[in-house]
Amino acid sequence: MNTNYANNGLYAPAPPQQQVEQPQFISPAQLFQQPLAPSLLSHLSQNTPSGRTLSNPASYNSSRMAPLTPANTQPDMTQLLVSLAEEYFQAAQELAPAAALSMTVADVEAYEGLIATGLGCLDTALKRIKLQPRMEANIRLRFAGVLFEETENSMEAETALSKGIALCERNHYYDLKYAMQFLLAQFMAKKNPKASMKALDGHISDAQTYQHFSWVYVFRFLRASHALESGSLTDHHAAVQNLRAVANLAKQQNDNAIHLTASLMEALAFLKIPGPESLQHVQTALAQARSYQHDESCNIPQLIGLTHILDVSCAIIKGNSVEMLTKLKDMQNMMDKALHENTWGTTNDTFAIPINRTPKSSHTVSQDTRMILGIGNDGGDNLMMTFLGKKDAYSITYLLCGMVLLHKNSSDQKGLKYLQAGLDSLEGDIRSARSSSGLLPDLVSKRQWRGEISCYFRIYMAFCCAGLANWTETKRYIDDLRTTVRKFEVSLTGPLASLALYLDGIYHQGIGDFDTALQIFGDPKLSLTTAKSTALTSADQVERDIAILATLNSLWIVQDKGLQNPDRNLSVKEKLEPVCVNHPNPDIRMAFHLVGATVPTNPPLELIEIKSRLRSALACGNTTANIHQMCICLSIMCNRFFNGVIGPQAEKSAKAASVQATRSGNTLWMSVTDGMLARCYEVQGKTQDAQASMASAQKYADQALPGV
Template identity: 80%
Template sequence: MNSDYANNVFYSQPPQPLQQQVEQPQFISPAQLFQQPPAPSPLSHPSQYTSHGRTTSNSGAYNTNNMAPSISANTQPDTAMLLVALAEEYFQAAHEHAPAAALSMTVADVEAYGGLVATGLGCLDTALKHVKLQPRMEANIRLRYAGVLFEETENSMEAETALGKGIALCERNHYYDLKYAMQFLLAQFMAKKNPKASMKALDGHISDAQTYHHYSWVYVFRFLRASHALESGSPTDHHVAVQNLRAVATLASQQNDNAIYLTASLMEALAFLKMPGPDSLQHVQTALAQARSYQHDESCKIPQLVALIHILDLSCAIMKGNSMEMLTKLKEMQMMMDKALQDSSWGTASDVLAIPINRTPKSSHTVSQDTRMILGIGNDGGDNLLMTFLSKKDAYSIAYLLCGMVLLYKNSIERKGLKYLQAGLDSLEGDARSNRSSSGLLPDLVSKRQWRGEISCYFRIYMASCCAGISDWTETKRHLDALKTNLRQFEISLTGPLGHLALYFDGVYHQGIGDLDTALKIFGDTKFNLSTTKSTTLTPANQLERDLSILAALSTLWMLQAKEPKNLDQNAAMKEALEPICANHANMDIRTAFHLIAATVQTDPPIQLIDIKGRLKVALAYANTTTNVQLLCICLSIMCNRFFRGVVGPQAEKSAKAASVQATRTGNALWMSVTDGMLARCYEVQGKLQDAQATLATAQTHAERALPGL
């Protein structure tokens, strides 16, 4: 829900912002305006203000009749209008200064920004306390004043006082539009301190709006109610959130507000995507199917929402782990995103989108230009619900990241995954280094920059994964070092999935370069302690952390086989502990990895030959199903070494060649060295000495590339 109160949505802006104030702000005390009559100024003429309304509406310019009558050039400007115009100049100057301040975050820049905002607030405060105002204008100023306090400060008490007086004023004068807007803002203030009280207040507002058939505000309050409930994270509140979103969808269906129905369905899909439970993925897909039911409706052809459908659809395919489905959904998303490049309605920098609502006879009393930070009026005369979304650049960054994740399977052959990740990272880092971003609120710009910094960390992790997959440990190290730099630069804490991923790939790197002691120490970290990880009702984030813990345990078990003497009892205990966790795991690749390790780890008593064959058969079937070339290569290599080592005959040579071909498909220098080494030994046993020497030389070349200097 758009809550950009401080972005000059109540008052129009002067045509020329005070650029000199950005560099050397000069603060004027609003009280000075009462010491002498102000001189006439073109800034005081309301008709000269330019609008900051949304591009979806030509009527976004502020209606000056709601503020004060027009003032002729020969009369002194109205004091209240002058204070309002002066406040907006200060806010505009602050917002022009914000991009540079967000990039530098020096004390001087932040204080300059804060001084400009504080002076603007002082102008509005002076107007409220020392000027006799018309009721409508007073209500507007109170809403603007509280909105700036909400966006820019932590002074909730002052804002709540202003809103309380404003709501009482609106009730006396029947300003239903401003009353709803103030209730919306007050609920957001309350959510910061007491979420339960906020949700209870919203329930009351929903009931009132429903009773008076003010449906646009019913949508607004229910969406906000659902957002607050989802933020709590509790199962009970999640249920309440879904109930509210389904109530929005039901009402939207009754009112033929198809775009609202689409939005509610997508929010429901997002809600289930974040929640635990075995049926969550099915609920997500059901919600996406509901969203698609209006895909041919003109009002629903909103590129941001269409993109979100494809992003969520692809995310579901990734979570299911079906490589063919992932590639299909990926192509669909790429086609849509390519088409969106030509759509000018989705701005490169703007993160605001307008959801059309059919206008009703009662809308004229509840939706106006004064509520356009929440509900605006479109070119067609209908209402628009304004919400924040990703800008086009940020959405494409997410798309690049998803492309790289999906193409990890094919990265070994075509390196497409790494190319997509590099393109997305270049875009993110280019924006991070630039201070040319559009003006805005400093807290918002800092938050966006922080978000982009965190996303860049995920790019680095998956790029490290691509490089590790081909045994390019130099590049793996480079990306992991860059990740650590990003973490320091953006002051990101290593908690949650990001912390687990960073630590896990650090262990993978040390395992890859042969530093097994360090790798074992990393994988033995408490983050990867499976005994303390709950196995039921895991959120997707919890599931990722648990899966990484499983992979760390599997890697540990395999690395322990390089230690002498082997601890067979420990091997048996670890395998027994991992069996119930891995054997029926939802991720087929984890099942494959477990069966490969279980077939090769030595135990006492030793595993029976029939069990070895059974596990390798299952692993081979799983690897073929997921088309995971890495696991398929490992499986074929184990089979060749276990059953055809030292065997003379065409079947042995065929097995060794199959493993070598599969290793070439992976592009992994280490496994190419292993399989070519086995093929060279096979040729030697067969008496093909010339072929054996040539293949052995190739194996040594791959080994040098995988482990330089060893």
């Protein structure tokens, strides 16, 4: 139920007030010394916050307890300890942004000291004071929630929750019992995901039997989340079944917003599995989500934004340029409207999904459970979930815009401009992180997530520059990428590692350092032999696609003089053909056909086969509107069929290649096509035109490879 980049602090207290006095460290044991020192009582009276509610596990405070007694009498120790604990937790949250940025030993230890002292206060209340049953249950839930968010001490937390669940069962506190079961399942998932999912199945069955439908939604969503994290196909199927069960129940209960959420999560689930069938399931789920676009209860900006993001992602996977641009425009319009949505904040990642309240909800949903299920202003239940903050979501949409426009790769470089704007926005948020408080693990996780997204921005910006043969700027972005990886301690694994390595190879190939390029493309991370052949996830598919591209690049490089080997060429092409001919990505199919039409083999290809490959390449290019690949394709056709030919058709072919190269903005291919056009003019006796075209070709060659 949480995003990957932050735990969201489901059990964190309410946002701190604007002015918070830094508390002194006080040992909980001091509170039981008899008699209490007047100075200590005075300090506690001054530093105990007012207006808080301990009964709210998402913002545990103490306003539901009796007010403190005057300083000259014995205070209420329960309220005293809980209030003091909240002071320490709040002070820790105030310190967390600075600690997340510096990560110095002193700052981290100060933060941990505040958290440990707050936990000590709650622990003392549980062990040394006889509490009212509901108060004890609330404190146990708060105690375990802080342990979950801030520590790895699962054993003590599980013990506290187990005792709390037993206490709730004896006293029929169904709301707190469900909340504790939810938290306990999260603890179990850290050590034994299978056990957690089995326990959740039992909770789902119980909640379904008692018709506590709001908690059925909660447990099924959590069950699906844990199943999707496992990565196995069996668990993936179980996740989809749980999400569809949520959708069916929501349809029966007329909970349209829940149905919308389940549909979007199902789309996300199928995006993890590549293939045309999965893509069809994604589109079906999105169609179900869009059916609620006119329902007022489903007018939740976060869910609408996610719908558009998934829509654009689907269009990118399909590779249809017209559909990509249409979906992109819809997403941009929606995000522009979201600027004025106050319900989608820039600092708080939590949002509420409305649920119709049933007669049995009064016993299972309360103010004490609103970190998971709260009560809305209209009296209905609210399921609390997390999504990207508004600015982070904008960063993702900027990245998608850059990726879509990279296909066009026009000389105006719109894609690069979107990527630069998104990166500037993201880095601005990182620099301003000191202004918002929160939990240190969440802030560190969010900062690392932003660092990883910054890496993707820089990779695609480097690809934009490589598309123009601007190797100086390409190198600058590669250096920025390495700096970002070190600064944010980003782990270069998976698709990010493959993209970064492939980009490095592209750069060296572009500057003519073929030996280094071949060495990089031959790295085991870019080897087709190490790619998985069955049960691919979307991440595996990306890594295999990059390996395919690296092999295609290598195959073209080794056609240089002294490296060409027709027998080896044939072997590599036969290895690539099974994974390329029917590849779902038309750009990869086109690249394979272009290589297949130009690389000599033994025996050589027949002319009809070459024409067939070029025809297939053109068809793919028309689908994706990839201007750069279309330029290469037209250049190959001109060189192969019209080199030295006199006639209007030859001149048209050369001019078409030159125009396409100009549209691409790639100076290297502009040099190639103008050179071919100059030779075409020359054989037809158009000396003046030939000289002008050759001068243009030389100028672009100097720009593409200065000094060579």
